[in-house]
Amino acid sequence: MMLVSWNWLNELVNLPVSMETVAERLTVTGNEIEAIHRPCEKLAGIVVAQVTSIVPHPRSGNLLLVDLDRGNGSTTCVTAAKNLSVGDKVPYAPGGATIADGTVLSDREFDGVVSSGMMLSAEELGLPDVADEFGILRLPEHLTAGDDAVKALGLDDFILELSITPNRGDMLSMRGIAREVIALFPEASMRKGDEPVSLGDPDWDFDFKGITLEDDGCPVYLMGMAERLKIAPSPLEARIRLALCGMRPVNNVVDVTNLTMLALGQPLHAFDADRLPDRSISVRSALQGERFVTLDHKERVLDSSDLVICSGDSSVALAGVMGGLNSEIEDGTTRLLLESAIFDSARIGSTSRRLGLPSEASYRYARGVDPELPERAIDYAFSLLRDWGCAEVASGVARAFRGDTNRPVVSLTKRKLARIAQWDDMEEASSILSRLGLVEVEVSEDGGVRSFKVPSYRPDISIEEDLVEEVARIRGYDVIPSRIPGCSYGTGKLGAVTATSRELRSLAIARGYVEVVSYSFHSPKYGETLRLEDDPRGRFLSLSNPISGELSVMRSTMLPGLLESLRRTLRSGWRGPVRLFESGRVFRLDERDELIEFDRVSGLVYPGKDTRSPYGESVVDDLLSVKADVQSFGFSRNVRFSFVQGEEPFGHLGQTAHIVYDGAVIGFMVRLKPAIESELDLDGPVYCFEFDLAPLLEDPVLRFGQGSSYPPVFRDVSLLADSSVSVESVIGDVEDLADDLLDKVRLFDIYDGKGIPEGKRSLAFSMAYRSSDRTLKDKEVDSVHDKLRSRLEEKGYSLR
Secondary structure, three states, X not given: OEEEEHHHHHHHEEOOOXXXXXXXXXXXXXXXXXXXXXXXXXXXXXXXXXXXXXXXXXXXXXXXXXXXXXXXXXXXXXXXXXXXXXXXXXXXXXXXXXXXXOOEOOOEEEOOEEEOOEEOOOHHHOOXXXXXXXXXXXXXXXXXXXXXXXXHOOOOOOEEEEOOOOOOHHHOOHHHHHHHHHHHOOOOEEOOOOOOXXXXXXXXXXXXXXXXXXXXXXXXXXXXEEEOOOOOOOOHHHHHHHHHOOOOOOOHHHHHHHHHHHHHOOOEEEEEHHHOOOOOEEEEEOOOOOEEEEOOOOEEEOOOXXXXXXXXXXXXXXXXXXXXXXXXXXXXXXXXXXXXXXXXXXXXXXXXXXXXXXXXXXXXXXXXXXXXXXXHHHHXXXXXXXXXXXXXXXXOOEEEEOOOOOOOEEEEEHHHHHHHHXXXXXXXXXXXXXXXXXXXXXXXOOOOEEEEEXXXXXXXXXXXXXXXXXXXXXXXXXXXXXXXXXXXXXXXXXXXXXXXXXXHHHHHHXXXXXXXXXXXXXXXOHHHHOXXXXXXXXXXXXXXXXXXXXXXXXXXXXXXXXXXXXXXXXXXXXXXXXXXXXXXXXXXXXXXOOEEEXXXXXXXXXXXXXXXXXXXXXXXXXXXXXXXXXHHHHXXXXXXXXXXXXXXXXXXXXXXXXXXXXOEEEEEXXXXXXXXXXXXXXXXXXXXXXXXXXXXXXXXXXXXXXXXXXXXXXXXXXXXXXXXXXXXXXXXXXXXXXXXXXXXXXXXXXXXXXXXXXXXXXEEEEEEEOXXXXXXXXXXXXXXXXXXXXXXXXXXXXXX
């Protein structure tokens, strides 16, 4: 967000159009004006007055009688303020005037003396931050008694709230907005051009050893010096301008750097030269785990992606973000070193977000700063200090450069302009690009190709399509003729992942699940919460540019997102069952630290805090009901999953199973460990499942056969099997050993109580025998069944 002063913009540009017109054109060309407001809109009738005498109130020792010259006569005010002297100029509100909060003033009596209106403080003008002392606001000497104070102080200003897209860092300055307005309105003109700036080499009465750039993250670094500095409040006009643009005035040094940043877009940083540990500056990457105390008195832990400014062996600033406590400007500072530099935008943005240190400077650096600005910014800032009479500026600047700063040349063709913008006037297109600051350097013989040098402040322009976009944007998207997009012949088809995910989503919703969509990244704390320290899934892929420290690693399992959704639901007061479903991608690192991505299906079932039901416990979810849900996902795609007892770091021992397909483990089904449930403040069992989507992606192969018209004949078999052997394995053995007449096998009983040897369990199966061409006789079935029993005994099973 950029707060644009309408008065300031008019100081830079001769604008023959209204503010509303400018706001509309900025909005439709990609820089939206979100709001327009007038901070001091209620002020009315305020004039400049001069103090001619000050005497004590005859009856109250705490009050003063102040005579004022208001230009067209004199008046008397009663005040308790003690900061005035004869000759001071003050804002005066006579009877009938309105102050910032909307109060209409009138004459008022104080112990027998009538006060005609009142003199105003900064707060009563609506800008409390501009006050440099307690009491009445004293105005600059050059103002004339009787002047309209609102206009003279710039309090009649309008502020436009401009939303800036991330690729337009050049718009984060008044100069950048002025350039944009001139491009939008050919009839507008810049009141003052950008004169070349060359400050020369340093000629300082200060033994400065120079600047060393040790890292590619800083391609340009300049430093200027000012001496005999007097720390004081800035002139009132500067303080008002800063306050209207959303920045708090502090002192002349801080205010100069902020005004320069608002005017040109170049952040600056000031060092106390005499407090630097060494008379040199270097820029390097921070050491992993390096600690640094910033100006806000907080210790920051850095990593190798951060950039630091050093003096000797000591860090004195976190580049582009915040200065250090060990070199800040103090009231006694007399010698100033002013930094003006360019830093890598991605690294500054990452550092600011990771450390939770947002600032106007880091906001601009993260969007890109013009590499040709640093010298101009130092000149602008030092000009203000000279004009304010608070410092002597040393001639020249110290410089250091690293890397290539050449500006690209991009060509525009008539063919592509016509194809995209449906317009091919190359002369007019060249005029538009020229107003944007692009310099035409070459034209083909037929005029169909023109090449332009891109200005340093527009790094977002690098290819021909960018030029076409700029021409279309400035000319107006609304003048491009509407047309129906072309399309290829044929029927569109969803991809396998999308189509399968949709089908599973419908099935999950039908079974009572609610779909959630969570971030693909989460807090690294889940590695500890889910006990993944010794698990490959605990090797999270860290983001180089995270939104925050709590969302800094990519998910290796879907569980964190589901658990966070459950926790938010319960914190809202929900007491009933919760069934959540999500399909998405997980990200893991293999043994060679290469990224592997998987599409997964996951779900979470929470029976609820209140499980009471008139239908009994049978309706309460458990691990077996969740298993039925997982099986249904497979059945919907003609895939049969098997389940084997397993272990997961986060799974309750004895209530954890692996999901198996085609002999490979593709997922898990668990109840969370009670300790994890307790840590996450989850009251009651939480069941989760997750498996690969890949086995379900192939279209189901449907098989049909003619049903038999002959009835089945049933026989049972009961056998003892090791407890560690799965039922599926036993059924597989039965089917392998049986005759072709065996049609189906169904488990109907499991028993491991009294009379069953330790480590064994009794399994009872019902066998259905059937022939497709005749009715089976009992004698034939008995023979086949006896052979099966014998083969099972030979296999090692004990029959009962």
